[in-house]
Amino acid sequence: MADSKVSPVPLLKEELDIVIPTIRNLDFLEMWRPFFQPYHLIIVQDGDPSKVINVPEGFDYELYNRNDINRILGPKASCISFKDSACRCFGYMVSKKKYIYTIDDDCFVAKDPSGKNINALEQHIKNLLTPATPHFFNTLYDPYREGADFVRGYPFSLREGVPTAVSHGLWLNIPDYDAPTQLVKPLERNTRYVDAVLTIPKSTLFPMCGMNLAFDRELIGPAMYFGLMGDGQPIGRYDDMWAGWCMKVICDHLGFGVKTGLPYIWHSKASNPFVNLKKEYKGIYWQEELIPFFQAVKLPAECTTVQECYIELSKQVKAKLGGIDEYFDKLADAMVTWIEAWDELNPSGSKAANQSA
């Protein structure tokens, strides 16, 4: 069976880590074995640290539970969420690789329309290794893809593109809906395979889902903070959204690209919409003020590293969102703590970001 074989790697093990937040045994990895086994896994165990998480044999991994996070970060561990998959961003911080792929443990290998298993990781890597085109929309989608190009009327000066910082993959089967939509459309399934990768244009925001996501850690890592969610916080399920909005305004400022579309994974089970509603309801309300805030954010030209941009953004969050709820004051402080912790664990991080800007 082809699936039992391990696929040739499109990137070296030294170049990419796979980050998985979880509270359970990682049986889902069996299906991913041919694609993930060549890489190193960083497992961020959420919830009770005394629980033992089984990892199928043959995978190379390191596992961090809450005790590890507290030990490594000390008081700065306060910026890492607990009892929420937002904890995954700790994995981004401890990785030393150039690229990160993160996936949820309820995501399985999807099939393309021909019935072939999709190597999601390989497609993400393709997306990250080819440029992005945020300054002008190409109607045949990704111009760097085989069989495609820039169409008539696409300025030649823009065809070089810009470095791609983020590759946002999609999901077949259970769509990533909010609680109200889950409640209204409990049976809706995403069955449409859209064979496209596209760059999200500059100055356009989108809802970034953390389920199936890859990024260039050297280019944008410090902006990938998943915020304060879950235990002790007033909201959940906005971790990836928050990271996406922060990341996008920083990519726009620094001239990096963000892609969305392929690859698909198979999202197996919908989370409980009633539980989700409780986590989300403040976010649904606050979001109406967050989006205009992020649409209006201007970062000064002096901010030339991701860290500088992120600290500046934290100040604007405090100044302009603090009035919505004290939560945003706390979040702004946590954003600063996150950067301090990042720089502690990645002493050369600023340099890498500087080179690319």
Place this chain on the structure above:
Amino acid sequence: MADSKVSPVPLLKEELDIVIPTIRNLDFLEMWRPFFQPYHLIIVQDGDPSKVINVPEGFDYELYNRNDINRILGPKASCISFKDSACRCFGYMVSKKKYIYTIDDDCFVAKDPSGKNINALEQHIKNLLTPATPHFFNTLYDPYREGADFVRGYPFSLREGVPTAVSHGLWLNIPDYDAPTQLVKPLERNTRYVDAVLTIPKSTLFPMCGMNLAFDRELIGPAMYFGLMGDGQPIGRYDDMWAGWCMKVICDHLGFGVKTGLPYIWHSKASNPFVNLKKEYKGIYWQEELIPFFQAVKLPAECTTVQECYIELSKQVKAKLGGIDEYFDKLADAMVTWIEAWDELNPSGSKAANQSA
């Protein structure tokens, strides 16, 4: 054979005209009969007006040649291009319908991946009759499509969308490449059927191709001027691009949406790349200044109709592009003439645009 039957119409004949620019007998209509026969055709005959163009029996049409254009518009006919498919915009002006579909005479019915003939017109109408979402990107593409919705993190206040002004359809087989790309990749064919419709975000420009295009004439008609091209002009093959850039900045200003993606048509033959290069080369060069111009255009709040926006845009073209070449002076004047001619033929046109703004 299913193809010989006439399809049920998604819009009444009173609501839509099909505009076809041509220099030859319209045999290509045979393949479109089931889809086009229920509608009225406006044929704009380019080139020698004494040539007789055959239209297959059973189609309801009116045909305008250059003599007709000169007779109807008098001195204002100078704004309508000759010996270039840009002449098609005369058809938009003489139509009295709410919607326009325009198609080139070398475009045939494409097949979807299941092998079924694609009713391009029906898909365009769906695109135009559902809202667009230019203010925030939905990662599952068109949220109004069956089986799709807005994803988690999409602000609820933006889910109503905005009126759709333009539906830009794509092409299988011969891609719409510029002459240099045609020369470099003579054998490239577009075989990828991307099953998506998406809104081009606000403030993002794109290369609008006139080959397979539908729009709401009441909302945006006066902005659909295809410029001065062909006979006596220094460029060709930038007619649809020009219209697309003007239209997009006006849609962004007035709050209308522009969609691209489905439906596909089958584009049968590549035009001659050497001839195209001659037509395009100045455009390829000028384009590098046009795009920054359109990216920076600001229309004043007082401009609340398409006509007002378009006249204002013509002034900015004259002021800011006139220095590139005297052609842009002439083009700016022609933009004004176009609006004068439009208003003469459509005395209530401004009113319609006002209602929607």
